Amino acid sequence: MAEEKPAVKEEKPVKEKAAAENTVFIGTKPVMNYVLAVITQFNMGSGEVTLKARGKAVSRAVDAAEITKNRFLQNVVVRDIRIGTEELQAESGTINVSTIEIVLGMGK
Amino acid sequence: MAEEKPAVKEEKPVKEKAAAENTVFIGTKPVMNYVLAVITQFNMGSGEVTLKARGKAVSRAVDAAEITKNRFLQNVVVRDIRIGTEELQAESGTINVSTIEIVLGMGK
DSSP: OOOOOOOGGGGTTHHHHHHTTTTEEOOSSSSHHHHHHHHHHHTTTEEEEEEETTTTTHHHHHHHHHIIIIOTTTTEEEEEEEEEEEEEEEEEEEEEEEEEEEEEEEEE | OOOOOOGGGOTTTTHHHHTOOOOOOOOOOOOHHHHHHHHHHHHTTOSSSEEEEEETTTHHHHHHHHHIIIIOOOOOOEEEEEEEEEEEETTEEEEEEEEEEEEEEEEE
């Protein structure tokens, strides 16, 4: 008698993990690149996407969040905004850079 | 018999109004100028100071908030952060700029 394969065995926690990692890092590329990345994350079923940036890219992170919710995904809301400081090792020693994390969520 | 001057008459709502206007607008000057402005507001008795910036100055607003609370006023906390979009009239038509408001408060 052949044993039935336990169907639950196929379940992987990958999707769960991916959901927690819905982060878009904002750098020096044109802002629309990041807007597209955020929209793609939501279209793949994410309920929440976090935009992270530091230094001068902080402004661009705010731009990307605003453009996403005003122009493309009207039912996206800002769930949380956190700011912080990171220490970077530079040639001249340690420098501090500001960071921002903007959490966007679908619905309310 | 001389009437006593009613002492309460001297009360003005000016201080109340000033408290609501504890706003530091962040522009293109060196960040320490704004840090000093924020510290001055707190030293004058404000319980709350709001940093406002738009466009590229958004990053500098985050810098000013972080430097104030990490280096100078350790008991200051970030009470609220709001982001938004403003329409500006430019030669080429209307352009959208991102805005940020960071509310710093004394104690918790």
